[in-house]
Amino acid sequence: MIELRHLHAVIAIAEERNLTRAAERLGIQQPPLTRLLKGMEQELGVQLFERHARGMRLTPAGRSMLKGAYDVIERMDETVEDVRRIVRGEAGELSIGFTNSALCHPSLPDMLGQFRETWPDVGLTLTEGNSSQLLGALREDTVDVAFVRTSIPYVSDVVVELIVEEPMVVAVPRTHRLAKEAPAGGLKLAELEDEDFILYQSQYNNGLYKTIVDACLGAGFTPRIRQKGPQLLAALNLVAGGLGISLVPQSMQQHHAGQVVYIPLSSRTALTAPLYLVFRSVRMTGAKLYFIHQARRIRQAYGAVAAE
Amino acid sequence: MIELRHLHAVIAIAEERNLTRAAERLGIQQPPLTRLLKGMEQELGVQLFERHARGMRLTPAGRSMLKGAYDVIERMDETVEDVRRIVRGEAGELSIGFTNSALCHPSLPDMLGQFRETWPDVGLTLTEGNSSQLLGALREDTVDVAFVRTSIPYVSDVVVELIVEEPMVVAVPRTHRLAKEAPAGGLKLAELEDEDFILYQSQYNNGLYKTIVDACLGAGFTPRIRQKGPQLLAALNLVAGGLGISLVPQSMQQHHAGQVVYIPLSSRTALTAPLYLVFRSVRMTGAKLYFIHQARRIRQAYGAVAAE
DNA sequence: TTTCATCATACCTTAAAAGTATGGAATGAT
DNA sequence: ATCATTCCATACTTTTAAGGTATGATGAAA
Numbered sequence: 001m002i003e004l005r006h007l008h009a010v011i012a013i014a015e016e017r018n019l020t021r022a023a024e025r026l027g028i029q030q031p032p033l034t035r036l037l038k039g040m041e042q043e044l045g046v047q048l049f050e051r052h053a054r055g056m057r058l059t060p061a062g063r064s065m066l067k068g069a070y071d072v073i074e075r076m077d078e079t080v081e082d083v084r085r086i087v088r089g090e091a092g093e094l095s096i097g098f099t100n101s102a103l104c105h106p107s108l109p110d111m112l113g114q115f116r117e118t119w120p121d122v123g124l125t126l127t128e129g130n131s132s133q134l135l136g137a138l139r140e141d142t143v144d145v146a147f148v149r150t151s152i153p154y155v156s157d158v159v160v161e162l163i164v165e166e167p168m169v170v171a172v173p174r175t176h177r178l179a180k181e182a183p184a185g186g187l188k189l190a191e192l193e194d195e196d197f198i199l200y201q202s203q204y205n206n207g208l209y210k211t212i213v214d215a216c217l218g219a220g221f222t223p224r225i226r227q228k229g230p231q232l233l234a235a236l237n238l239v240a241g242g243l244g245i246s247l248v249p250q251s252m253q254q255h256h257a258g259q260v261v262y263i264p265l266s267s268r269t270a271l272t273a274p275l276y277l278v279f280r281s282v283r284m285t286g287a288k289l290y291f292i293h294q295a296r297r298i299r300q301a302y303g304a305v306a307a308e
Numbered sequence: 309m310i311e312l313r314h315l316h317a318v319i320a321i322a323e324e325r326n327l328t329r330a331a332e333r334l335g336i337q338q339p340p341l342t343r344l345l346k347g348m349e350q351e352l353g354v355q356l357f358e359r360h361a362r363g364m365r366l367t368p369a370g371r372s373m374l375k376g377a378y379d380v381i382e383r384m385d386e387t388v389e390d391v392r393r394i395v396r397g398e399a400g401e402l403s404i405g406f407t408n409s410a411l412c413h414p415s416l417p418d419m420l421g422q423f424r425e426t427w428p429d430v431g432l433t434l435t436e437g438n439s440s441q442l443l444g445a446l447r448e449d450t451v452d453v454a455f456v457r458t459s460i461p462y463v464s465d466v467v468v469e470l471i472v473e474e475p476m477v478v479a480v481p482r483t484h485r486l487a488k489e490a491p492a493g494g495l496k497l498a499e500l501e502d503e504d505f506i507l508y509q510s511q512y513n514n515g516l517y518k519t520i521v522d523a524c525l526g527a528g529f530t531p532r533i534r535q536k537g538p539q540l541l542a543a544l545n546l547v548a549g550g551l552g553i554s555l556v557p558q559s560m561q562q563h564h565a566g567q568v569v570y571i572p573l574s575s576r577t578a579l580t581a582p583l584y585l586v587f588r589s590v591r592m593t594g595a596k597l598y599f600i601h602q603a604r605r606i607r608q609a610y611g612a613v614a615a616e
Numbered sequence: 617t618t619t620c621a622t623c624a625t626a627c628c629t630t631a632a633a634a635g636t637a638t639g640g641a642a643t644g645a646t
Numbered sequence: 647a648t649c650a651t652t653c654c655a656t657a658c659t660t661t662t663a664a665g666g667t668a669t670g671a672t673g674a675a676a
Contacts, residue, residue: 003313
């Protein structure tokens with residue numbers, strides 16, 4: 001079987017036109033090179049070089065072999081280099097998953113833009129889905145990293161990192177009594193005792209739902225839940241329609257800005273909504289690694305905002 | 309260093325998705341394959357496959373590697389196949405040299421045409437030159453085979469094969485006395501005793517020249533040589549101009565058909581002109597070999613003609 | 617003719633690839 | 647839940663083949 005070694009030998013011999021120098025260049029002695037060439041010629045059934053007292057000269061068959069050798073070796077180098085580029089994150093694909101509530105966070109456009117700028121040759125694929133879909137996608141490697149709003153059940157080699165923990169705000173219809181008299185120093189949870197709550201809860205995801213209910217219980221009342229929607233945005237739609245109030249992450253304030261009024265909670269309430277980055281600890285290509293690092297930097301930057 | 313072996317391994321593992329089966333397909337045991345893969349991953353610094361209880365699954369880096377592997381191996385196969393085609397004579401180049409007198413032989417268009425038909429993918433290069441130029445070209449491998457009219461001095465590994473031995477004829481100007489009364493049964497050499505001869509002799513080539521002079525001596529006279537030209541065609545020009553007569557191979561009759569009359573010699577004269585095929589016994593690619601075989605077949609076919 | 621350069625051959629050494637035996641982890645059936 | 651099964655990984659041994667050393671043969675140049 002012809003191996004790369006043989007091709008390197010052909011190139012060295014053809015370029016040096018001298019077995020001894022070619023061997024030196026290949027880092028071996030001359031006799032092994034003689035044998036290497038001889039073996040190759042035997043296998044192919046042609047002389048690739050003519051032996052002269054002054055050195056080696058290519059035959060036509062040898063010239064053809066040389067051409068092929070350059071070609072194959074170049075492709076080989078390219079192949080290895082392509083893989084290395086992927087490892088270094090300079091090329092390849094990065095698939096990022098979001099829950100739709102995560103999509104709303106203002107840090108995301110920043111992160112994606114910054115990433116694109118730094119790694120222009122890495123293709124980004126954005127996928128939307130709920131937490132369980134995203135977790136499945138992670139396991140199947142359909143997505144490399146995902147942003148979710150709830151901590152995900154522990155699965156081996158899936159890492160969950162908190163990126164931002166932002167305050168939650170009360171979302172009320174424009175016509176609601178609280179929309180008019182926004183209390184200085186923030187609203188206290190207890191003041192919502194008599195309100196109809198619209199919360200969101202997907203099948204496997206009871207993250208924010210549970211956080212909110214627990215907070216209400218802590219404030220001394222059981223929230224009257226008028227409606228459950230599968231998604232945060234759906235819940236806000238219902239709030240806009242005047243069906244009740246909700247508690248949402250601060251970063252949702254941009255939505256339904258006309259019909260919904262967002263009221264900060266009192267600082268003592270400390271009801272926060274996390275934004276998590278989830279990924280598998282395997283398959284750490286450069287692009288993925290860099291994205292994670294960048295997310296961590298974002299955490300610091302927005303950490304200050306969240307603490308406001 | 310990544311070797312072809314590694315690429316074959318990647319392909320087998322990716323296609324079988326199972327180390328054991330891949331190893332079987334590669335004709336080795338599973339543990340060596342595990343090590344092969346591991347070594348490659350270590351060298352590249354990436355996992356190419358994820359190990360599952362059910363088998364192996366490509367990572368993105370692995371997918372890139374697989375793509376490259378197919379590519380490199382395909383090129384490798386092509387390279388080897390190209391060389392083999394050249395060996396078999398199905399591809400490549402064949403350079404054929406001629407002295408201009410050889411070019412006139414009617415068998416040549418036949419040979420070239422037949423060769424082209426049988427080996428359409430072999431490029432033919434035709435070169436004209438005198439015997440010594442052609443011999444030099446042979447040694448430098450600028451031409452693979454050459455047709456000459458004179459036997460070439462012995463040089464190691466240069467083979468000379470007689471292709472056709474054709475009768476010589478007397479070439480006289482249209483106005484010459486012999487042009488009118490062509491003797492039945494052919495002209496005898498002795499009848500040319502009083503003629504002016506125009507012969508041809510290149511620097512290193514005294515083949516036909518010597519043959520003719522010897523024949524005249526054998527017929528009892530020393531030819532009166534009026535003029536020497538370097539080439540046979542040049543000599544015929546002079547004959548056409550009425551400067552004398554010449555003796556030329558039968559196959560030259562097509563030239564100067566208007567101004568020169570060709571008279572057969574008597575059958576007893578047996579003055580013949582050879583056409584030789586010359587080639588080096590090294591570098592026997594298929595195309596060259598086939599061309600030589602074909603020339604030998606032509607010899608048989610035209611052998612009958614020459615004997616007329 | 618001698619020397620020098622260059623490739624070939626014979627023989628030995630070393631390194632690396634392959635084989636064997638076995639262990640460990642995950643899956644699926646009883 | 648346990649056990650058998652399927653796969654991949656590891657440790658150790660054997661085999662193969664690539665590489666090294668010494669030397670010979672050959673042809674060109676001085």
